[in-house]
Amino acid sequence: MTRLDRDSALTWGAEETVDLLVVGLGVTGAGVALDAASRGLTVLAVDARDLAFGTSRWSSKLVHGGLRYLAKGQLGVAHESAVERHVLMTSTAPHLTRSLPMVLPLTSAVGRAQGALAMQGFRAGDLLRRGARTPSSLLPRPRRLTAAETAARVPGVHPSVRGGLLSYDGQLEDDARLVVALARTAVGYGARVATRVRASSVTGTGAVLSDTVSGTSLSVRARAVVNATGVWADRLVDGLSLRPSRGTHLVLRGTAVPASVAVTAPVPGSVNRFVFTLPQPDGLVYLGLTDEPVDGPVPDVPVPSEEEIDFLLSTASTAFERPLTRADVVGAYAGLRPLISAQGGTADLSREHAVLTSPDGVVTVVGGKLTTYRKMASDAVDAVLAQGSLHAGPCRTRALPLVGATGAPPADAPARLVRRYGAEAGVVLEAARSTGLADDELLAPVADGVPVTLAELLFGVTHEGALDVDDLLDRRTRVGLVAADRAAAEPAARRALSLAGR
Ligand SMILES: Cc1cc2nc3c(=O)[nH]c(=O)nc-3n(C[C@H](O)[C@H](O)[C@H](O)COP(=O)(O)OP(=O)(O)OC[C@H]3O[C@@H](n4cnc5c(N)ncnc54)[C@H](O)[C@@H]3O)c2cc1C
Known part of the structure; x- marks a missing residue:
């Protein structure tokens, strides 16, 4: 049975020349490790802290169908997102995903034109679902709800409700669990995985690593190196400059807001910005999400600001009869999206991804989404192979189930x-x-x-x-x-x- 074994991974990494060293074990690095190992390459993958230590555990835990990209006219990215949602929900990780009903209550806070525009958006999102061949039995079509139907689905909805819009998207059991499943699946294909191992410097042919448990340092020789360190990626390679943006979620108990349906509320004064309550399987509800540029050094664990907490509470409250208050908040978390400083401004890499090859051969893969990790990983490994020092077949992960995805659990399993x-x-x-x-x-x-x-x-x-x-x-x-x-x-x-x- 697949187990992560840090000690043997490090012993092996010190002795062998590995085909590929992957630095960073968020969803991207774990995805790269799996992609490369399943193509037959030998892989050592390390993280300075732990699996999913960075942005990958601070997400909204949604498997996006690409609707947000459509609004920006990015058709290709939108289709890619819908296809990756389909792959996750139907073949690679059906056990870690489910369909999430989302209701936008049409209250006095939502203008008629805004409601009509939102419904158009949901219909366009449904076209993406169809384009990706995801059955409507898995992600039902969007539809309008009457006021009574909305009130039945959203207990405590604001009394001004005149109807609602019901749509569906994918939801993860948990983002960090996806990363753990990816890492273990990669190990099943022969990858070696070690946490508490920081890369202090990398080149196209290896890295100096420090084992933060033993305090020792080791030089690893590799035929190729992928830098998948997310918002920290510009610390390891030259010529890349990131400026992160913080996204905050609050954690509420399911007794404070509806716990079986996600509720959407528009940000006042904006046409296409919304906040969401996102019910979780354990009875908690997350409420997100903000978008705040961050200057200065990247913190290990980002902290939500007081303003973000107030903004989320007041915006979500427009959907409910009882306004949400600080007393409803039992936790809060924040994650950093990487924004790449490009010539003439910044590009939001959280909406797409970039694969950059440094002059010394290090391949950096950054940006994208949890949803699109598989495509990012495949593009990164293709970039490695394009350098010519390694040979392997095409990407296999589209049809490769993660641990736990196939077979039946015992009938008496809880x-x-x-x-x-x-x-x-x-x-x-x-x-x-x-x-x-x-x-x-x-x-x-x-x-x-x-x-x-x-x-x-x-x-x-x-x-x-x-x-x-x-x-x-x-x-x-x-x-x-x-x-x-x-x-x-x-x-x-x-x-x-x-x-x-x-
Ligand atoms: C607020 C927010 C909400 C989001 N919601 C969603 C969502 O609902 N759905 C979705 O699909 N996407 C979502 N995203 C996007 C998604 O979370 C990210 O695209 C993804 O998690 C990035 O993963 P990563 O592996 O590239 O980076 P990270 O998860 O940050 O991983 C980088 C890893 O590198 C390690 N590391 C750093 N430096 C070193 C070093 N020198 N040596 C070794 N290891 C190192 C870190 O410890 C870390 O574990 C969201 C993003 C944010 C910010």
């Missing part, structure tokens, strides 16, 4: 594990039972109101490369998004680490 691990739910259970603990203990919520189980935490350590409490609570699970839940779950995380011998 629904929660099936939701988070797909067909691997039985493996998670078996690994947990090998500790000798009873199911009651392994499968119970680790604390009051925290549905994560000890079995998941154990699997995080034994198979998913978690090295400490932070890895377990902030990335393998997302308990850390609510500080009070995190504190309550910490003893269970420590116990999982000790049971697994860490």
